[in-house]
Amino acid sequence: MARKDIQLDHAIILELIKPQSTVLDLGCGNGDLLYLLIKSKQARVQGIEIDDQAIYKCVAKGLNVFHGDVDSGLTEFNDKSFDYVILNQSLQQILHVDKVLTDALRVGKKVIVGIPNFAHYKSRLQMFFQGKAPVTEALPYQWYETPNLHFLSILDFKQYCRAKKINIERIVCIDESRKILFLPNLFAQVGVFLISK
Amino acid sequence: MNKENKIIKNNSVGLVKTQEFTFESLKLESAEKLGPVTLAYETYGLLNPEKTNAILIVHALSGDAHAAGVHEGQNNPGWWDEFIGPGKAFDTERYFIICSNVLGGCKGSTGPASINPKTAKPYALDFPLITINDIVNAQKRLIDHLGIEKLLSVVGGSMGGQQVLSWLVNYPHNLASVVPIATTIKHSPQQIAFNEVGRQSIMGDAHWKSGNYYDGPAPVKGLAVARMIGHITYMSDKSMAEKFGRQKKESGQPFKFTADFEVEGYLRYRGDNFVKRFDANSYLYITKAMDNFDASGGRPLQEFLQDTPVKVLVISFKSDWLYPAYQSKEIVKACKLAGVETTYCEIDSTYGHDAFLLEVQEESHLIKHFLKKVFYAYEVTGEYGA
Numbered sequence: 001m002a003r004k005d006i007q008l009d010h011a012i013i014l015e016l017i018k019p020q021s022t023v024l025d026l027g028c029g030n031g032d033l034l035y036l037l038i039k040s041k042q043a044r045v046q047g048i049e050i051d052d053q054a055i056y057k058c059v060a061k062g063l064n065v066f067h068g069d070v071d072s073g074l075t076e077f078n079d080k081s082f083d084y085v086i087l088n089q090s091l092q093q094i095l096h097v098d099k100v101l102t103d104a105l106r107v108g109k110k111v112i113v114g115i116p117n118f119a120h121y122k123s124r125l126q127m128f129f130q131g132k133a134p135v136t137e138a139l140p141y142q143w144y145e146t147p148n149l150h151f152l153s154i155l156d157f158k159q160y161c162r163a164k165k166i167n168i169e170r171i172v173c174i175d176e177s178r179k180i181l182f183l184p185n186l187f188a189q190v191g192v193f194l195i196s197k
Numbered sequence: 198m199n200k201e202n203k204i205i206k207n208n209s210v211g212l213v214k215t216q217e218f219t220f221e222s223l224k225l226e227s228a229e230k231l232g233p234v235t236l237a238y239e240t241y242g243l244l245n246p247e248k249t250n251a252i253l254i255v256h257a258l259s260g261d262a263h264a265a266g267v268h269e270g271q272n273n274p275g276w277w278d279e280f281i282g283p284g285k286a287f288d289t290e291r292y293f294i295i296c297s298n299v300l301g302g303c304k305g306s307t308g309p310a311s312i313n314p315k316t317a318k319p320y321a322l323d324f325p326l327i328t329i330n331d332i333v334n335a336q337k338r339l340i341d342h343l344g345i346e347k348l349l350s351v352v353g354g355s356m357g358g359q360q361v362l363s364w365l366v367n368y369p370h371n372l373a374s375v376v377p378i379a380t381t382i383k384h385s386p387q388q389i390a391f392n393e394v395g396r397q398s399i400m401g402d403a404h405w406k407s408g409n410y411y412d413g414p415a416p417v418k419g420l421a422v423a424r425m426i427g428h429i430t431y432m433s434d435k436s437m438a439e440k441f442g443r444q445k446k447e448s449g450q451p452f453k454f455t456a457d458f459e460v461e462g463y464l465r466y467r468g469d470n471f472v473k474r475f476d477a478n479s480y481l482y483i484t485k486a487m488d489n490f491d492a493s494g495g496r497p498l499q500e501f502l503q504d505t506p507v508k509v510l511v512i513s514f515k516s517d518w519l520y521p522a523y524q525s526k527e528i529v530k531a532c533k534l535a536g537v538e539t540t541y542c543e544i545d546s547t548y549g550h551d552a553f554l555l556e557v558q559e560e561s562h563l564i565k566h567f568l569k570k571v572f573y574a575y576e577v578t579g580e581y582g583a
């Protein structure tokens with residue numbers, strides 16, 4: 001399904017989602033992923049986004065989107081009201097990760113989490129040889145302007161799921177252009193997790 | 198070129214006329230019967246043969262049927278002219294737009310200033326207590342009369358938004374979508390309080406005479422003060438500071454409690470203008486209808502929205518303290534719980550409650566794309582083409 005004009009993490013998430021599903025995207029940005037889900041999976045989608053300019057772009061794509069922050073946006077949904085809840089590249093920017101993930105697993109039958117891998121070898125090399133906070137393709141911000149509140153690795157998230165008794169149904173690890181099968185916590189820039197409870 | 202032509206050129210719907218629709222009687226929520234009932238209305242654009250492109254626009258407290266275009270020999274464009282016309286948010290080349298004056302109003306629809314057929318005199322306080330649902334039931338009769346079974350959308354701000362919610366709860370099968378703007382499921386004590394001060398101001402005017410002023414001077418002072426209070430609540434601290442500052446008017450007069458500050462002059466001007474076009478009893482009846490309104494009758498709104506196929510766009514404004522964003526979020530919450538397809542946006546504006554009339558660009562963008570999605574069989578459009 002992966003096409004050249006779509007981001008690899010979006011293509012991976014498309015692979016994980018069954019056709020005609022209902023999907024809630026937390027921190028949906030400009031709505032590119034939701035748009036793809038409608039077009040290629042005939043999904044019924046809903047986004048939540050804090051940035052008003054991004055909201056206007058979502059509305060221009062004909063998407064349903066709520067203006068609000070993810071930290072408070074989930075509590076008002078009924079249990080299992082979506083087949084999938086997506087937190088793609090937004091988990092690391094959320095204040096109360098544990099609360100949001102617990103709620104996401106309540107609201108969604110399955111949850112898809114995409115995180116930037118802080119333990120990618122480039123980050124490790126920058127830390128080790130330069131003694132600086134890493135700036136990489138997956139973590140492109142300087143320390144003083146990053147929206148990221150949490151810095152975690154693929155291994156961190158696996159251990160978190162284990163500790164919280166969350167089932168990891170699938171992990172797909174990628175760099176910019178391909179899947180990483182060998183030592184993903186070292187070579188993958190992004191980890192995409194399909195989890196459930 | 199005269200001013201009128203300029204207005205018409207600016208993507209206006211051009212010259213328009215107010216029309217009337219009269220029906221025999223309406224059963225009110227109070228179980229009383231009111232009749233005959235006339236509704237003044239205007240339409241813009243053309244109804245398509247399938248009758249699927251009709252949008253009802255519902256007005257706020259002091260609005261009327263004249264939402265767009267200009268009347269023959271007059272320069273004032275309708276109250277939402279910047280939103281209605283070719284290529285605008287309510288694109289009259291795609292949609293058929295209807296706007297009617299509310300029941301209880303004073304701009305052509307039956308209200309307390311209308312003649313009571315039983316007495317051949319104005320109703321005054323013999324006019325029955327009306328509700329937002331009554332106002333909407335009368336609108337439904339107009340829509341039926343126009344041969345429209347299903348509206349593409351019902352859209353309105355403030356009290357218009359209350360009517361939108363009433364449509365959503367009472368006629369979900371006659372709607373494809375709704376757009377409640379800067380509104381609430383029910384008034385807070387603060388909102389009731391401001392309305393009550395307005396009413397007291399009118400009723401405290403010696404000319405009010407328990408509503409029987411139609412053969413003498415009207416309670417214009419009381420109505421003007423009510424309007425002044427209204428205007429304060431429609432603006433924000435910031436918008437007032439930007440508009441007036443502490444600028445003083447050049448009066449040259451010795452101090453006699455004249456309007457020294459710009460803001461005083463503005464409020465007096467607004468108040469004095471309002472009494473020329475509005476009936477004090479209508480103000481009492483309509484504000485009471487707003488205060489009494491509770492879209493879901495004390496039950497959770499989501500109970501009325503279960504499995505509704507109606508699409509919803511909720512809009513609020515950051516600086517609106519009269520109808521604060523939390524009230525719009527209550528509507529959104531009910532939609533979430535009922536699984537209704539909903540979009541919500543809190544527009545970043547400093548205009549206060551008035552923003553729903555003034556934030557043309559952002560509001561138009563939201564409405565235009567939302568209507569497009571609803572109208573074109575919910576097809577998603579956008580930069581991907583396809």
